[in-house]
Amino acid sequence: MIRTRSPFRRTTVLAAASAAALVLAACGGHGDNRDNRDNRDNSAGPGVHHSDTASPAASAAASPGQHNAADVAFAEGMVPHHRQAVEMADLAPGRARSAEVKKLAADIKKAQDPEIEKLSGWLTSWGEDVPAAGAMDHSLHGGASGGMMTMQEMDQLEKASGKAFDTAFLEMMIKHHDGAVAMARTEKAEGASPDAKAMADAIVTSQSAEIAHMHKLLLGTS
Numbered sequence: 012m013i014r015t016r017s018p019f020r021r022t023t024v025l026a027a028a029s030a031a032a033l034v035l036a037a038c039g040g041h042g043d044n045r046d047n048r049d050n051r052d053n054s055a056g057p058g059v060h061h062s063d064t065a066s067p068a069a070s071a072a073a074s075p076g077q078h079n080a081a082d083v084a085f086a087e088g089m090v091p092h093h094r095q096a097v098e099m100a101d102l103a104p105g106r107a108r109s110a111e112v113k114k115l116a117a118d119i120k121k122a123q124d125p126e127i128e129k130l131s132g133w134l135t136s137w138g139e140d141v142p143a144a145g146a147m148d149h150s151l152h153g154g155a156s157g158g159m160m161t162m163q164e165m166d167q168l169e170k171a172s173g174k175a176f177d178t179a180f181l182e183m184m185i186k187h188h189d190g191a192v193a194m195a196r197t198e199k200a201e202g203a204s205p206d207a208k209a210m211a212d213a214i215v216t217s218q219s220a221e222i223a224h225m226h227k228l229l230l231g232t233s
Contacts, residue, residue, distance in 0.1 A: 076136060081201035083139055085211065086130045088157060088194055090142050093123040093130070095159055096187055099180065102169060106176040111228055115221070116180070122217065126210060133207065158190015178232050181225045188218040188225075 096119055103116030131141045160168070160183055171179050191214055198211035 076133070076206065077203050078133070078137055078207065079201075079203040081198060082204040082207045083134070083137060085194060085198040085202060085207055086134050086137075087139070087142055089191070089214075090127055090130050090134075092157055092159060092187075092191055092194070093127045094144065095165075096123050096184070096191075097127070098165070099160070099168060099184060099187070102176070103180060106172045107180065108173045109177045109228070109232070111231075112177045112180060115184075115225070115228070119184070119221070126214075129206075129210065133204070157194055158187045160187065174232060178229065181229045181232065185222055185225050185229075188222045192218050192222075 100116035100120040100123075103113050107113045107116065134141050164183060168176070168179050168183060195211035195214040195218075199208055199215070202208045202211065
């Protein structure tokens with residue numbers, strides 16, 4: 012007697028086999044992805060995991076600014092130097108006769124006030140102390156350095172007015188700028204901080220131009 016298989020039974024078996032194959036394929040695919048992910052992670056070393064997007068904290072991380080002893084000396088010296096220039100410039104509106112001297116004084120103040128803030132910020136970020144206001148006053152009684160005025164010279168300027176003030180201001184500020192340019196050139200040659208060296212370069216350019224302008228103004232006051 013010959014038995015024949017029911018078409019329904021054969022269809023059921025084939026369907027079950029196809030479903031099993033799909034399940035195995037799905038499991039195998041997940042395993043391959045996991046293996047590939049593990050291989051990527053292991054290639055970077057233990058404990059390192061990759062992600063499609065870098066961590067914001069890692070992207071924002073920054074190391075302390077590059078600097079050396081010359082940068083610190085430049086900032087520490089230029090802060091009181093600029094402060095004195097601003098102090099001299101503040102005398103001009105009420106004492107100068109020349110409109111050009113008044114404008115020059117205003118330009119000096121406008122340029123050097125922001126530089127004082129930058130220099131002070133660098134010193135703080137480098138773990139150094141910002142020179143206190145008036146810290147140079149005592150040493151200036153015996154003589155100035157870096158082109159700075161002595162206390163006697165500052166008193167003389169404060170007491171002057173009119174044409175006498177214009178002449179004294181220009182002569183003193185030329186000397187003051189000469190000192191700043193020398194300090195800036197030292198920073199350019201010996202410093203390491205790109206920001207400090209850039210400021211030094213700007214000081215050499217701007218104050219050299221102002222020195223030339225002040226010499227011309229002096230000729231007009233004579």
